[in-house]
Each structure stands twice: as C-alpha cells, then as structure tokens.
Amino acid sequence: MSLIDLKDIKAGYGATPILNGVNMAIDASDIGVIVGPNGAGKSTTLKAIFGLLNVMDGTITFDGRDTTRLEADRLVPMGLSFVPQEHNVFTSMTVHENLEMGAFIRRDDISGTLDEVYEMFPDLKAKRRQPAGELSGGQRQMVAMGRALMSKPKLLMLDEPSAGLSPRYMMEIFEQVVKINAAGVGILMVEQNARQALAFATKGFVLANGQNRFTGTGQELLDDPDVAKSFLGG
Amino acid sequence: MNAMTTRYIAAFIALFVLIVGVGMMMGSAFTVRLLVEAFAFALIAMGLNIQWGFGGLFNFGILGMLMVGGFAVTFISYPVNMEFWGSEGPLYLGRTLLGMAIGAVLIFFAHRVQRFGITGKGRGAVIVIAWFIAYVIFRSQMDPAASYITSTAGWVGGLGLPVLLGWAFGGVLAGLMGWLIGKVSLGLRADYLAIATIGIAEILRAVLKNLEWLTRGTLTVSPIPWPVWTPQIYQANGADTTTSFILARGGFLAVVVVIVLIALFLIHRAYLGPWGRMNRAIRDNYIAAGSMGKDVTGRQLEIFVFGSVLMGIGGAILVSFVGIYDPSSYQPINHTFIIWVMLIVGGAGNNFGALFGGIFIYIVWMLSEPLAQALFNALSRFSSDMGWGAIPDIASRAVQMRVFVMGLVVTIALRFAPQGLLPEVIRRKE
Amino acid sequence: MNDLIFFFNQAIIGGVVLGSIYALGAVGVTLIFGILRFAHFAHGDMMTLGGFISFVLAGIVAGLGIAFPLPIGFIVVPFAMLIAAGLALGIDKGFYAPLRARGAKPVTLLIASIGVTMMIQGLIRLFFGVGTYSFFDTQPKVLHRIELPFEGVTRPISFSEPQLLLVISTIIAVVALHYFLTRSRLGKGMRAMADNPDLAKVSGINTKLVVRVTWIIAGALACLAGTMLALDVSLKPDLAFNIVLPIFAAAILGGLGHAYGAIAGGFVLGFAETLAVFNWSVLLRPFRDNLPEWFEIPNTLSLVQSEYKLTVAFVILVVVLLVRPTGIFKGAST
Known part of the structure; x- marks a missing residue:
C-alpha cells in the first residue's frame, strides 16, 4: 500500500471542476514529479490533497487513512507538508521564527530538527535572525522548504520549488530534494523545469486537462517520444 | 406572477397593515408625524442604496450629509437677521473670505514649487508650511469676525427664501460635500473608506456645532418654516388642535411623498438603464471594468455625489419638519447606523x-x-x-x-x- | 520655570495619559484587524463594557468592607479583564464567527460590529441609565504632588493616582504583549497568521485557536483601557464611543495590523491632541522682555480651540489615510 493514493479525484474552486479524474500513488521512497502544460491542474492536485479546495469526487488515502475531506490543520500532524509556490514565507518574521512556525504542531523538543535544517541549508543559519522578507528568492525557497520539514513530514509536497530561481539555486534545491528523499521522506512536486526534475524522479506524471496523460518512472517519460514532443518541448 | 412579485406585494401590504395598526393604536396625529419622518428616512436610505447598493461604496458619514442639509434649509429659509446685515459683520466675513483666497493661492503655488526646482522632501516641507501659513491667516481673520458677529448680531441669520429652495440647496450642499469627500477618499479600501467618512463627518459635526456665528451652535435655531401651512395657521383659521395637526402634517406628508416618488422613479429608471448597468459592473468587479476602459473613479464619484444629494434633501426635510436646527442633536446611532440597518434589512x-x-x-x-x-x-x-x-x-x-x-x-x-x-x-x- | 512645570503638567502628563488609553485600545483594534481582517467598530463599546464590569465588581468588593491602599476599581481589574475576555469570545462566537464561516466579506463583519455596538450601548444604558458614575464614592482619589527642589519654583508636578496606575499598567501590558508576541508559541502563531493567513493554515497553525486568543487579548486590553479611563475621568455609557475614532486613527497611523505601530500611533495622537490645544503663550511669557516690540503675546495662543480637541485626531486620521494609508511606520497591511 502506498503512502498516498489518489483515486479519480475531481476537484475545483467553484462548481466547474479543474481536475477530472486524477490518479496517483507515491511511496515514502518515491520522488514524484508532476509536469504538464499550464492549466493542466498540477498545482490544483497538490491543493486538493492538502484540503485547500473542494474535492467533489474520488478518494485520497494518506498513510492508510481516508483524508479526502480533511483540512490542513489536521493533515500536518499526520505527516503531510506543503510548500506553496508563492508567498511561502512569513516575510515579517525571522528565518528562525519561520522554522519554528513549521513546528507549530509539535510539542516535543524541536532543536534537533532545527539543527538538521540548518545543516542542510547553511546559508540560513547565518541569516537566522533576519526577517525572511529581506532574503533573496533562493534563500526564501530554502526557508520555505525548511519550514515544511520542521513538522517531520512523511510526505513533502513542493509547488514549483525552482520557479524564478537561478540555475545555481535550482540545482541546490534539487540536490536537497534528493537528500530529503534519501532520509525517508516521500516527495511529490510540481515542476516547470521538467527535464531536470524527471531526471531524478522515480515516478513521473504528465497531466493535461485535469487528467493523467502519461505515467511512468522519470526516465521512461524522458525516453517517451510522445511526451518529449508534446510536453518537454521536443 | 413569480415568487418575487408576491414577496413585494406581501411586504408592502404588511407595511400598510402595520401603519394602519399604528394609526389605530397611537392616533392619527402621531401616525402622520411618524410617516413624514419615515419617508424622509426612506429618502436617505435610498441615497445610501445608491452609494452602497449600486456602487459598493461605504459611507459611514451619513450624519454629516444630514447636518449639511439641515444647515442649508436653515440658512435659506430662516428669516433675515437685519441686525447682522446692518452691522460690520458682512465686512468682517468678506475679509475672512479674502484671507481664505490668499491662503488658497498660497497652497496652490506651494503644490507647484517643483517648477522652481524644489522637489521631494523640500516640496513636502513647502506644502506643509503653506498650509500652516494659510491656516494662520484664516484664523487671524476668522476669530475676530466670529467673536464680532456673536457679540453684536448673535449670528448671521437666514435668507428668508422659500423652504423648497432650502431643500434643494440642502441637496446641492450635501452633493458638494459628497464630491469633496469622494474626491479625497474614494481610492481607499472599504474599511478605510468607512473610517475616513466617519472621521470627516465627525469633523463636520464639530465644526457646525462650534460655528456659533453661522449656526448658533448649541443655542439652536427655531422655528424653521414649513413649505405648507403650519398647525398654527390652521388654528388661526378656526381648526381645533388635533385637526390642525393632522391637516398640517398631512400636507407636509404629501409634499414629502411626492418628492420620494419622484426620486424613486428617477433612480429606478437610471438603475435599469445603461448607467445602472455600468455601475453594477464596476461594483462587482472594478478591476475588470477599469481594464475595459470604464472611468471607474469618475463613476464612483458620480454615485457618491448622487447619494449625498438625496441624503442632504432628506436631512433638510427632517430639520424643516421638526422646526429646529440643533447641531448637537446629531448622533452616529440615530443618523448614520440606523440608515444602515434600514438598507441592510x-x-x-x-x-x-x-x-x-x-x-x-x-x-x-x-x-x-x-x-x-x-x-x-x-x-x-x-x-x-x-x-x-x-x-x-x-x-x-x-x-x-x-x-x-x-x-x-x-x-x-x-x-x-x-x-x-x-x-x-x-x-x-x- | 513654573511655566515649564505648567507645560509639563498640562501637556506632557496629559499626552502620556491620553496616549496610554489610545495605545491600549488601538492594540486591540490592530490585532483584530491583523487576524480577522476587519475593522472592529465595537471596540470602543467593549472598553465601556469593561469599565462597567470593573465598576460592578468594585461595588461588590466595597460592599465586603475590606480596605485597600489602592483604588478598588484598580484592584478588581484583573478579574474584570477575565470576564471581558470571556464576553469578547462570546460576541465573536455569536455574531462574527457565523459570518466568517459563511465566507462573508470583511465589510459585512464591519456592519455586524455596528450592530454589536448598538446592542452593547443599548444594554449598558438599559441597566445603568445614562448617568455618570464615579469609582471614588467610597474612597478618595489620591493626588500626587512632587515639589521640585529648585529655587523660585513654587508649582509642583502633579498627577493623580489613577493616572500613575494607568501609565504603569500600560507599560506592563505593552511589555507583556511584547514577550507574548516574540517569545511564546501562540504569540508567534498570531504574528504568522497576521503576516500570511494562508501559509499559517498550511503550516498547521490552529487558526481557530489563534482567533480565540486574539479576542481574549483584545477583550482584556479593552477592559483595562476602559477601566483606567473611567478611573481617570468618570464612568459614562458613552465613555469610549467618543474615542473609538481616535483609537482607529492611532491604529491606522501605526499601520493596521502592527501592534507596535498601534502603540506608537496612540502616543503620537495623545500628544498631538494635548499639544494642539495647549496655550503656548504660557511658555512665551517669560521671554516677554526679549521679544521684539511689535510682537504682543496674545492671551490664548493654541493651535486649535479646545472645542476642536477631538477633531485633531480626525484630521490626522484623514491626512494619514490620504497621504499614507499604510501608516507612518514601516510595513504594509494588506
């Protein structure tokens, strides 16, 4: 049984669904990458999982429990974490406080996890007393990921973590994603830089018009001529 | 006949039954008085409906509009105070006006100092100083004028013109005030607009309450004439007290109802026409309306002014009917919040x-x-x-x-x- | 020197006292705005309500016949604050939470707060009438006079005990709030939610709990401000309704949603009001002989007449709204 299982998800903001039956399964050992054209429902899938919008049909099972109708404040304690694409740091709070907010649901000692995050992103340790709003885009992305890791998630969901970043930061973020996964955290991410992301994905999903178009390992998708032609720019 | 029409008919029949019931319980004289005031408030609520219902513009300063309207009808219709016009009061006021003009010119030029190469902080400082000097000039002329008038003539008095003209002027003055308020604050978000309008209304209230030379302030002005025969005139013609009240108030009511109906007719036509459609579009999505080339700010200003006009007329009617202008009787609950209750309900x-x-x-x-x-x-x-x-x-x-x-x-x-x-x-x- | 002390007594002490009241009120307004995104208009009436709760408690305590070295109204304030916090929670649950659950716009909540204003006002007057009450019927109001040890100084620095207690409790409240917001988990959660409500939710912060804590703090501070104001002047049903606008002015001046800005804004407005009506010719008189011949010191030389004291706050409010709606201090409140 997978860590998370999406079965025929139909979801959207109003009455008209954006997702018309999405299926996905991710294990704790997996790095899942969702790619596809704009408006395909990539981000919507993550938001539907995280209870941020209305799921009309289908079921979501996380860690053996039905979480279809649960909202964020119940999902985080169960081991789900989400890094939104934009506005993903508390700009008026320091880096350190941002990380503490990620651990809001925890009542135990968080210093160990803090050390791990600072070890993972040494840049942040030096800036931990600075308001997150003063950091560069790449550093903000690190704060956002660090915040999401502070709750010790089983599954980390990232919405376009490399958007707007320089290649150097993109590579660093991807490296960290692989490391986090190696430590036993499942990953599900949406990526625009599809080729780079699929290169290390154990599971790749191509979405179009709110439905799965292709599913396979990252390498399979990269090798598939149809996928390459339609979705990876030839 | 659909459900909505039935609801309309039921609502107004229920209202009619309620009024008849009140009439039987409380007597005709009371009920007619109640109705005059109720229709005046309905006119004010229609004004707020234009602003909030059509335009989505928040106005917490209704009280200010009512006060301005009340002042207008007092000033227009109250008998002329010969003592003032015979004194040097007008001369003093003329000087004050001159002082204001000088101040205005100063401020005007201060806002244009960038032409002389003064920009940024320097320009800001010049503007602040200009406002300060204008204020000092104004105060130096206004203070003696005010104390002269209050000590010799009491106050400036009215113009002795017809009451209906006073109501119209109430609308004009309130519209002008609405234009000013709208001009400075319509760019604000709803909650800020609420606070700004209530702040401006409170400033107006403080000013009108303390301008003893213009409004007699806490001394109040009465009796303010009616547009129709007063009970006293009926009594002089031989009617008994109760009948005179019913007849006089009935006449007043007729005038007010006609005004309300005319207003309703005009607003409703405008609402159904292209003007109303555009305003609803702006209210529901002003960003989209703006990007389609509609003049959003212009329309909103128009709406704010139209609503204020109705409020000013309503305020003038109320003051005429009560016959006394007392600036300190205006309270946010009785003159702003209740209008909101009316519109929301x-x-x-x-x-x-x-x-x-x-x-x-x-x-x-x-x-x-x-x-x-x-x-x-x-x-x-x-x-x-x-x-x-x-x-x-x-x-x-x-x-x-x-x-x-x-x-x-x-x-x-x-x-x-x-x-x-x-x-x-x-x-x-x- | 005597004139300077007069200035100190009138303008500085007056400004600090008024500023403390405004600051305590504005903090509540700004916290509610930061968390719930609406202008809570009934805040002034929550202050009045708090004053009356203290008054009732003080009456009960006075009935027990125990003597205290401090005003009884002040002794009972912590208990009154507890009750007021509970009432604030109840008001939220009864009138605002259902609207939020429906997804109503902030403006709707603002109108609802007008309804709450009217209900509180009506209830207070229903029970207490429209009269004025004093906390000092059973004990005297202590006046402090500090004689200065300088030659030729006859005028003492003077202030009342309630004023001193007000300033002390404001300092305590502000320091406590500071530690709460920067040190405690819930306080930081509150700041996080004010900063970015969506991300706060995503982080698993219990937003409903944060909302409750916000009402508890706002209600308690409103009660403190109302009681201290009533101790300083007197208790009236329309006690705080008249200062709700200056409080909003203070909160906007400091940037809605910013607790420290609200405190600073409160003091700025408090001083602005007292300095604007202060008669500056008092300070000029000692220099009578040094001034040029043509300059005659007028009897009253204040920026505005004292009838317009409250208007100063509104004018500042309107100017701030027009020139810099985000407040004079750093920060954007969206």
Whole structure:
C-alpha cells in the first residue's frame, strides 16, 4: 500500500471542476514529479490533497487513512507538508521564527530538527535572525522548504520549488530534494523545469486537462517520444 | 406572477397593515408625524442604496450629509437677521473670505514649487508650511469676525427664501460635500473608506456645532418654516388642535411623498438603464471594468455625489419638519447606523428594498420605545407583586431598548437574510 | 520655570495619559484587524463594557468592607479583564464567527460590529441609565504632588493616582504583549497568521485557536483601557464611543495590523491632541522682555480651540489615510 493514493479525484474552486479524474500513488521512497502544460491542474492536485479546495469526487488515502475531506490543520500532524509556490514565507518574521512556525504542531523538543535544517541549508543559519522578507528568492525557497520539514513530514509536497530561481539555486534545491528523499521522506512536486526534475524522479506524471496523460518512472517519460514532443518541448 | 412579485406585494401590504395598526393604536396625529419622518428616512436610505447598493461604496458619514442639509434649509429659509446685515459683520466675513483666497493661492503655488526646482522632501516641507501659513491667516481673520458677529448680531441669520429652495440647496450642499469627500477618499479600501467618512463627518459635526456665528451652535435655531401651512395657521383659521395637526402634517406628508416618488422613479429608471448597468459592473468587479476602459473613479464619484444629494434633501426635510436646527442633536446611532440597518434589512441594491426598509425600520425604531415601556411596566408590576420591588426609571430605560433592538435586528439580518427582505433583482440578459 | 512645570503638567502628563488609553485600545483594534481582517467598530463599546464590569465588581468588593491602599476599581481589574475576555469570545462566537464561516466579506463583519455596538450601548444604558458614575464614592482619589527642589519654583508636578496606575499598567501590558508576541508559541502563531493567513493554515497553525486568543487579548486590553479611563475621568455609557475614532486613527497611523505601530500611533495622537490645544503663550511669557516690540503675546495662543480637541485626531486620521494609508511606520497591511 502506498503512502498516498489518489483515486479519480475531481476537484475545483467553484462548481466547474479543474481536475477530472486524477490518479496517483507515491511511496515514502518515491520522488514524484508532476509536469504538464499550464492549466493542466498540477498545482490544483497538490491543493486538493492538502484540503485547500473542494474535492467533489474520488478518494485520497494518506498513510492508510481516508483524508479526502480533511483540512490542513489536521493533515500536518499526520505527516503531510506543503510548500506553496508563492508567498511561502512569513516575510515579517525571522528565518528562525519561520522554522519554528513549521513546528507549530509539535510539542516535543524541536532543536534537533532545527539543527538538521540548518545543516542542510547553511546559508540560513547565518541569516537566522533576519526577517525572511529581506532574503533573496533562493534563500526564501530554502526557508520555505525548511519550514515544511520542521513538522517531520512523511510526505513533502513542493509547488514549483525552482520557479524564478537561478540555475545555481535550482540545482541546490534539487540536490536537497534528493537528500530529503534519501532520509525517508516521500516527495511529490510540481515542476516547470521538467527535464531536470524527471531526471531524478522515480515516478513521473504528465497531466493535461485535469487528467493523467502519461505515467511512468522519470526516465521512461524522458525516453517517451510522445511526451518529449508534446510536453518537454521536443 | 413569480415568487418575487408576491414577496413585494406581501411586504408592502404588511407595511400598510402595520401603519394602519399604528394609526389605530397611537392616533392619527402621531401616525402622520411618524410617516413624514419615515419617508424622509426612506429618502436617505435610498441615497445610501445608491452609494452602497449600486456602487459598493461605504459611507459611514451619513450624519454629516444630514447636518449639511439641515444647515442649508436653515440658512435659506430662516428669516433675515437685519441686525447682522446692518452691522460690520458682512465686512468682517468678506475679509475672512479674502484671507481664505490668499491662503488658497498660497497652497496652490506651494503644490507647484517643483517648477522652481524644489522637489521631494523640500516640496513636502513647502506644502506643509503653506498650509500652516494659510491656516494662520484664516484664523487671524476668522476669530475676530466670529467673536464680532456673536457679540453684536448673535449670528448671521437666514435668507428668508422659500423652504423648497432650502431643500434643494440642502441637496446641492450635501452633493458638494459628497464630491469633496469622494474626491479625497474614494481610492481607499472599504474599511478605510468607512473610517475616513466617519472621521470627516465627525469633523463636520464639530465644526457646525462650534460655528456659533453661522449656526448658533448649541443655542439652536427655531422655528424653521414649513413649505405648507403650519398647525398654527390652521388654528388661526378656526381648526381645533388635533385637526390642525393632522391637516398640517398631512400636507407636509404629501409634499414629502411626492418628492420620494419622484426620486424613486428617477433612480429606478437610471438603475435599469445603461448607467445602472455600468455601475453594477464596476461594483462587482472594478478591476475588470477599469481594464475595459470604464472611468471607474469618475463613476464612483458620480454615485457618491448622487447619494449625498438625496441624503442632504432628506436631512433638510427632517430639520424643516421638526422646526429646529440643533447641531448637537446629531448622533452616529440615530443618523448614520440606523440608515444602515434600514438598507441592510430592506435589501441593499434594491430601490424598493431601501424604501421599504426605511419606512419599516423607522416605525420599528419609534415603536420600540412604547412597546419596551409597556413590557417593563408589566415586568415591574410582576416583580412588585412578587415582592422584589418595582423597576426604577422605566421611561429613560425604555428609550435605550430601541438601540439594542436595532443592533439585534441588523445582526440577525446579516446572519439569516444577508440579501435583505427585498433582495436585489439579478436580471439575466437573454 | 513654573511655566515649564505648567507645560509639563498640562501637556506632557496629559499626552502620556491620553496616549496610554489610545495605545491600549488601538492594540486591540490592530490585532483584530491583523487576524480577522476587519475593522472592529465595537471596540470602543467593549472598553465601556469593561469599565462597567470593573465598576460592578468594585461595588461588590466595597460592599465586603475590606480596605485597600489602592483604588478598588484598580484592584478588581484583573478579574474584570477575565470576564471581558470571556464576553469578547462570546460576541465573536455569536455574531462574527457565523459570518466568517459563511465566507462573508470583511465589510459585512464591519456592519455586524455596528450592530454589536448598538446592542452593547443599548444594554449598558438599559441597566445603568445614562448617568455618570464615579469609582471614588467610597474612597478618595489620591493626588500626587512632587515639589521640585529648585529655587523660585513654587508649582509642583502633579498627577493623580489613577493616572500613575494607568501609565504603569500600560507599560506592563505593552511589555507583556511584547514577550507574548516574540517569545511564546501562540504569540508567534498570531504574528504568522497576521503576516500570511494562508501559509499559517498550511503550516498547521490552529487558526481557530489563534482567533480565540486574539479576542481574549483584545477583550482584556479593552477592559483595562476602559477601566483606567473611567478611573481617570468618570464612568459614562458613552465613555469610549467618543474615542473609538481616535483609537482607529492611532491604529491606522501605526499601520493596521502592527501592534507596535498601534502603540506608537496612540502616543503620537495623545500628544498631538494635548499639544494642539495647549496655550503656548504660557511658555512665551517669560521671554516677554526679549521679544521684539511689535510682537504682543496674545492671551490664548493654541493651535486649535479646545472645542476642536477631538477633531485633531480626525484630521490626522484623514491626512494619514490620504497621504499614507499604510501608516507612518514601516510595513504594509494588506
């Protein structure tokens, strides 16, 4: 049984669904990458999982429990974490406080996890007393990921973590994603830089018009001529 | 006949039955008085409906508009004060005007100092200094003028012109005020706009209350003439007291109802026409409307002014009817918040809702007091019978019940009928 | 020197006292705005209500006949604050939470708060009438006079005990709030939610709990401000209704949603009001002989007449709204 299982998800903001039956399964050992054209429902899938919008049909099972109708404040304690694409740091709070907010649901000692995050992103340790709003885009992305890791998630969901970043930061973020996964955290991410992301994905999903178009390992998708032609720019 | 039409008919029949009931309980003279005021408030609620219902513009400064309207009718229709015109008062006021003009010129040029190469902080400083100097010049002329007028003639008096002209002027003056307020604050978000309008209204209130030379301030002005025969004239012609009141107030009511109907007709036509459609488009999505090339700020200013005009006329009517202009009698609860209750309960966005809400809520407001008094008297009898003693100060407490009732009514309406009793009709274009 | 002390007594002490009241009120307004995104208009009436709760408690305590070295109204304030916090929670649950659950716009909540204003006002007057009450019927109001040890100085620095207690409790409240917001988990959660409500939710912060804590703090501070204001002047049903606008002015001046800005804004407005009506010719008189011949010191030389004291706050409010709606201090409040 997978860590998370999406079965025929139909979801959207109003009455008209954006997702018309999405299926996905991710294990704790997996790095899942969702790619596809704009408006395909990539981000919507993550938001539907995280209870941020209305799921009309289908079921979501996380860690053996039905979480279809649960909202964020119940999902985080169960081991789900989400890094939104934009506005993903508390700009008026320091880096350190941002990380503490990620651990809001925890009542135990968080210093160990803090050390791990600072070890993972040494840049942040030096800036931990600075308001997150003063950091560069790449550093903000690190704060956002660090915040999401502070709750010790089983599954980390990232919405376009490399958007707007320089290649150097993109590579660093991807490296960290692989490391986090190696430590036993499942990953599900949406990526625009599809080729780079699929290169290390154990599971790749191509979405179009709110439905799965292709599913396979990252390498399979990269090798598939149809996928390459339609979705990876030839 | 659809459900909505039935609801309209039912609502207005119920209102009519309520009025007849009140008439039988409280007597005709009281009921006619109640109706005059209720229609005036309905006119004001229609003004707010234009601003909030059509335009989505928040106005918490209704009180200021009513005060301005009341001042206008006082100034236009009150008899001329010869003592003032015979004194040096006008000369003093002329000097004050000159001082204001000089100040205005100063400020005008201060805002244009960048032409002389002064920009940024320097320009800001120049502007602040110019305002300060203008203020000092104004005060140096105004203070002696005010104390001269109050000590010699008392106040400037009125112009002795017809009352209806005064009502019209009330609309004009309030419209002007609405233009000023709108000009400076319409860019603000709703909650900021609310605070800004209430702040400006409070400034207006403080000014009108303390301008003794212009408004007599706390000394109040009375009697303010009526546009129709007063009870005194009927009495002089041989009518007994009750009949004279009913006849005089009935005449007044007729004038007010005609004005309300004309306003309703005009607003409703405008609402159904392209002007109303554009305004609804702006209200529902001003960003989209703006990007389609509509002049959003211009339209909003127009709406704010039109609404203010109705409020000013309503305020003028109320002052004429009561016959006394007392700037300190204006209170946010009685002159701003209650209008909101009327519109929310009646149905924002619907002219008939505003009309219905205005009349209905005013009747509830006025009846809450005697009803509460009766309730308290009954309770008091019960508690004295039980040996717990009577409730003290029933009369003064009962007045307060109506404020509580209004608060309860609006919160209940917001929770259970947020569209109001007569909701806005959404017409789908086929 | 005597004139300077007069200035100190009138303008500085007056400004600090008024500023403390405004600051305590504005903090509540700004916290509610930061968390719930609406202008809570009934805040002034929550202050009045708090004053009356203290008054009733003080009456009960005075009835017990225990003597205290401090005003009884002040002794009972912590208990009154507890009750007021509970009432604030109840008001939210009864009137605002259902609207939020429906997804109503902030403006709707603002109108609802007008309804709450009217209900509180009506109820207070129903029970207490329209009269004025004093906390000092059973004990005297202590006046402090500090004689200065300088030659030729006859006028003492003077202030009342309630004023001193007000300033002390404001300092305590502000420091406590500071530690709460920067040190405690819930306080930081509150700041996080004010900063970015969506991300706060995503982080698993219990937003409903944060909302409750916000009402508890706002209600308690409103009660403190109302009681201290009533101790300083007197208790009236329309006590705070008249200062709700200056409080909003202070909160906007400091940037809505910013607690420290609200405190600073409160003091700025408090001083602005007292300095604007202060008669500056008092300070000029000692220099009578040094001034040029043509300059005659007028009897009253204040920026505005004292009738317009409250208007100063509104004018500042309107100017701030027009020139810099985000407040004079750093920060954007969206």
